[in-house]
Amino acid sequence: MRTSENRHPAVCMLSASYLGMADVRMAKEMRSLAGHGFSVSAVVAQPNTRPMEQVRVQPIKATRGRFSRYAVQPFRVLRRALRVPADAYRFCGPELICCGIVLRALGRRVVFEMIEDYRGQLPAKRWLLLPLRGRLALQWLYGAVENACARSVSGLIVAGAELDGRMRPVARDTLLLENFPSMLDFPLPLEKRPTGGRPIRIIFAGGIRHESAVRQFVSALDLLSPTLDIEVSLVGGILSPALMEEVQALPGWRRVRYLGSIPQQALRELMWSATAAVVLYTPEPNHYDVRSNRLYEAMACSLPVVVSDFPRWRHLVQESVACGVAVSPSDPESIAAGLNSLIADPQQAQELGRRGRAAFVERFNWERQEEKLIAFYRRMTADGAVAKTACDGCDLLA
16 A cells, blocks of 8 residues: 555654653654644553554553663564554654664565664763673674664664764765744743842752763852852753752752752743753763754753753854854863853853854754655655554564
8 A cells, every 4th residue: 555645654663762742852743743633642651641642552561671672672663553554654762773673674664763862871871781892793693783774774863963974875865954943932021030130040950960060060050159049940850869968968069959850841931031041961972963952942942051061062053043052061160160151250150041042943943844844754755655564464473
């Protein structure tokens, strides 16, 4: 059966993650596709997740632990996917590469979405219980498998310029799709409170995890003038209880109001009332590309930003848009200096925030990305794309 004018092109989104429908990027893509006439199905690993409008949810049993995620869950996803008729199947994550290869071998049109540099992360994954040489060997092996998969699939979606530069020569049809916030979530006009108001409100939405440089950030707060009237809202979950105990013992913690994980709407309201936002990442390969949704949300809220001094981040924040300052995420003194530069000149900080908002409206919004997404999936489901019938190939997993 082929895509025709009297039938909506069908896309099936595959996820092995327990987050399932809560994945912000995946949810935005599904809403956009459904809103442009696509028939959207989602195989997700969380049966009790609230269904999305215009999306047919195909729940599978949730799993726990890395072994089950990589050894068991892919077969559950594949078995359910084979029962969903679609013109194109989208998968994301290294655990589902085998599913993509099998679906492609069965003649399905397959889209591989790379939202992180998994290859670059492997040398830092100490839970692999391998010496560094073994992790480097695994990195090479995974890179070979990733490239083979990218060559075989119908289309590839990448989440950053660095991945785009590396994978575009490999894949036949590559789309650079950034996870920018939607204009609908940050509508105009919205008046920003003056940055010179008191108290000075700083928001740090990186949670309690080593990758967000939270220890260095809290240490930097103690280096600010004790006479400053400053409120720091720290948002995000606790990924390391030991790190939480460590940062709570730091002198700078007295200036922190820890809010934990909060709903998106509450976070947006908090950002609109803030003076500046801090978005830090530790120096690891997966962090060098600018893929942080929190950065663009801060820009959407007219907030000047303090970011890690990595080349792509520095170019965006200090040169291309000029909406903030770049600091060393490993050095509390550098972080404190960055904060002081915004605090000392409220008018300049306000101008930085205005530039960030203007760049969001003109360039860094989901609506601009949506145009590319729809055009890409129209190519993937164009006349000639095979829409397989349910259970075609199910006998392989019976």
